[in-house]
Amino acid sequence: MDIGYMVNSYVSLGYELADAIAKVSQDIILFKISKSSLNHNVTIKGGVVMHNISKNKRRATRDIDFDFIKYSLDDYSIKDFIEKLNEVNDNIKILINNDI
Secondary structure, three states: OHHHHHHHHHHHOOOOHHHHHHHHHHHHHHHHHHHOOOOOOEEEEEEHHHHHHOOOOOOOOOEEEEEEEOOOOOHHHHHHHHHHHHHHOOOOOOOOOOOO
């Protein structure tokens, strides 16, 4: 994945830079979820879904909302979820920088 190219692609479509960066981040997370062993344990909701349905730039959101299905929400499980996403071979690693 060429993240710079992806960001520039969204900017060329009229997204503000911060929205383009957020959109690329969401694309990466969604790709990783779809390729992970936990792809049946996550439901995407909120602005990400509305934007992808409507394709309206005004519906773009900078966060991503999802629910876990039959999956614990304790800190260990969330860290395990991130580790599972990082098993996807795309040369991109997700890090947890703060307390959960």
